[in-house]
Amino acid sequence: MSKQSRRSEFLSEVGNISAFTGKFFREGFKPRYEWSELFRQCYIIGYESFPLVGITAFIMGLVLTVQSRPTLEEFGAASYLPAMVAVSIVREIGPVITALICAGKIGSSIGAELGSMRVTEQIDAMEVSGTNPFKYLVVTRVIACTMMLPILVVLADGIGLYASYIGVNLKGIVSWNLYTTQVFESLTFSDVMPALVKTYFFGFAIGIIGCYKGYFSNKGTEGVGIAANSAVVVSSLMIFVIDLIAVQIADILGLT
Amino acid sequence: MSTEENIVIRTEKLVKSFGENHVLKGFDLELNKGENLVVLGKSGSGKSVLIKCMVGLLYPDSGLVSVFGKEIPKLTQLELDELRTKIGFLFQSSALYDSMTVRENLEFPLRRHWMHKTKDEVNELVMEALKNVGLERAVDLMPSELSGGMRKRIGLARTLILKPEIMLYDEPTTGLDPITGREISNLIVAIQEKYHTSSIIITHDMECAKIVANRIMILIDGFKYTVGTYDELVKSDDPKIKPFFA
Numbered sequence: 001m002s003k004q005s006r007r008s009e010f011l012s013e014v015g016n017i018s019a020f021t022g023k024f025f026r027e028g029f030k031p032r033y034e035w036s037e038l039f040r041q042c043y044i045i046g047y048e049s050f051p052l053v054g055i056t057a058f059i060m061g062l063v064l065t066v067q068s069r070p071t072l073e074e075f076g077a078a079s080y081l082p083a084m085v086a087v088s089i090v091r092e093i094g095p096v097i098t099a100l101i102c103a104g105k106i107g108s109s110i111g112a113e114l115g116s117m118r119v120t121e122q123i124d125a126m127e128v129s130g131t132n133p134f135k136y137l138v139v140t141r142v143i144a145c146t147m148m149l150p151i152l153v154v155l156a157d158g159i160g161l162y163a164s165y166i167g168v169n170l171k172g173i174v175s176w177n178l179y180t181t182q183v184f185e186s187l188t189f190s191d192v193m194p195a196l197v198k199t200y201f202f203g204f205a206i207g208i209i210g211c212y213k214g215y216f217s218n219k220g221t222e223g224v225g226i227a228a229n230s231a232v233v234v235s236s237l238m239i240f241v242i243d244l245i246a247v248q249i250a251d252i253l254g255l256t
Numbered sequence: 257m258s259t260e261e262n263i264v265i266r267t268e269k270l271v272k273s274f275g276e277n278h279v280l281k282g283f284d285l286e287l288n289k290g291e292n293l294v295v296l297g298k299s300g301s302g303k304s305v306l307i308k309c310m311v312g313l314l315y316p317d318s319g320l321v322s323v324f325g326k327e328i329p330k331l332t333q334l335e336l337d338e339l340r341t342k343i344g345f346l347f348q349s350s351a352l353y354d355s356m357t358v359r360e361n362l363e364f365p366l367r368r369h370w371m372h373k374t375k376d377e378v379n380e381l382v383m384e385a386l387k388n389v390g391l392e393r394a395v396d397l398m399p400s401e402l403s404g405g406m407r408k409r410i411g412l413a414r415t416l417i418l419k420p421e422i423m424l425y426d427e428p429t430t431g432l433d434p435i436t437g438r439e440i441s442n443l444i445v446a447i448q449e450k451y452h453t454s455s456i457i458i459t460h461d462m463e464c465a466k467i468v469a470n471r472i473m474i475l476i477d478g479f480k481y482t483v484g485t486y487d488e489l490v491k492s493d494d495p496k497i498k499p500f501f502a
Contacts, residue, residue, distance in 0.1 A: 125351035128311045129365040130340040
């Protein structure tokens with residue numbers, strides 16, 4: 001494939017995703033609302049992802065603490081360990097790692113599910129029955145992702161901080177009260193808010209990319225695999241792009 | 257005989273291409289009220305494309321496609337959705353929603369179009385639709401637990417639940433053994449008699465065509481080649497028609 005055709009393919013993909021997002025905003029707020037499907041998706045995306053997110057957050061908190069200790073000790077700043085880990089987890093590592101885990105788990109499952117519905121004509125069947133498949137399949141999943149990701153991130157932050165407490169106590173003795181005091185004294189509004197706000201965008205990106213890739217899947221069963229794979233790749237990339245933009249905006253607003 | 261009031265679906269000079277692949281090159285068709293019209297053609301000749309144009313799943317490049325006198329490409333989404341409730345479409349793959357039980361599959365269109373129905377009324381309609389296809393016992397099964405023939409029947413029940421006036425069947429007997437295929441063909445005739453539906457049946461199964469067809473239309477090279485009854489066509493000496501009936 002030539003450079004020019006690759007560039008035009010990329011630009012048309014960007015255009016198509018933008019149009020798909022535009023359709024989401026046009027369709028998303030018009031009745032009929034698919035409440036039961038929305039709650040089902042919230043359960044699948046939120047509740048069923050929690051064990052994986054929780055285990056990852058626990059390991060992340062523990063490893064970060066254990067690996068940071070020697071460096072801080074070298075500078076005689078071991079007492080800053082809880083504060084440093086808390087800021088790292090809440091500001092950056094918690095949201096980004098959780099979003100990446102969800103991009104892998106949720107993005108791929110949405111891409112594969114909608115992709116297989118497309119190739120087995122289930123989406124066409126909804127359409128010819130006079131039902132709006134975009135509302136039923138896309139709007140519900142995107143909203144569920146957008147709503148559930150911040151909750152998963154908050155839970156992951158909590159689990160990560162608890163794991164960090166265990167990590168701190170592996171080579172020392174710090175009481176729970178002292179640990180939590182140090183953690184909460186180090187965290188400010190500008191640490192928590194931008195991190196929380198960007199998770200909504202992470203969730204939205206995972207939902208919209210997963211749905212887009214699945215909804216327009218083609219080439220039969222091979223297309224389902226491609227849809228699942230590209231949903232993960234593109235949404236993971238989008239998470240980093242959004243993170244970069246969020247950092248710049250927070251910097252401009254003085255929230256750093 | 258075709259009269260204007262009698263025609264429920266009409267296509268005129270219908271053209272549809274996919275890139276360089278010119279599938280329909282000016283196809284003309286008229287479906288009369290209450291008749292079963294079989295469209296015969298080789299694989300890849302554009303039969304499925306034709307009926308997908310009739311429900312707005314695909315839009316023609318040029319030409320006319322109208323259902324109940326309404327031109328499909330000119331309808332708004334709302335008008336199209338309303339019209340689609342009068343059209344039942346049985347997909348080749350049955351297209352059952354595989355994350356839902358049979359009951360939920362049947363309730364899905366009902367709950368969106370007949371919202372005023374109570375739970376009991378919905379249940380009654382579901383059971384009636386399943387009774388029509390002889391599968392009441394499958395109500396709580398998942399699609400993955402059904403055989404190919406059962407899937408076709410459930411697909412048929414799902415399309416019938418909104419009591420459509422037109423039925424479009426996309427290769428209803430493909431992939432089925434001869435006995436099950438015959439059962440599905442007889443079911444198509446029974447549905448026509450019970451609900452007075454007008455149907456287009458896309459197939460290359462001659463036994464199915466023989467059982468269900470009031471008229472048969474042959475699609476060759478993107479054009480309507482000929483039209484007639486089964487008995488007329490089976491006697492034809494035309495070298496292009498003969499292979500279908502060999």
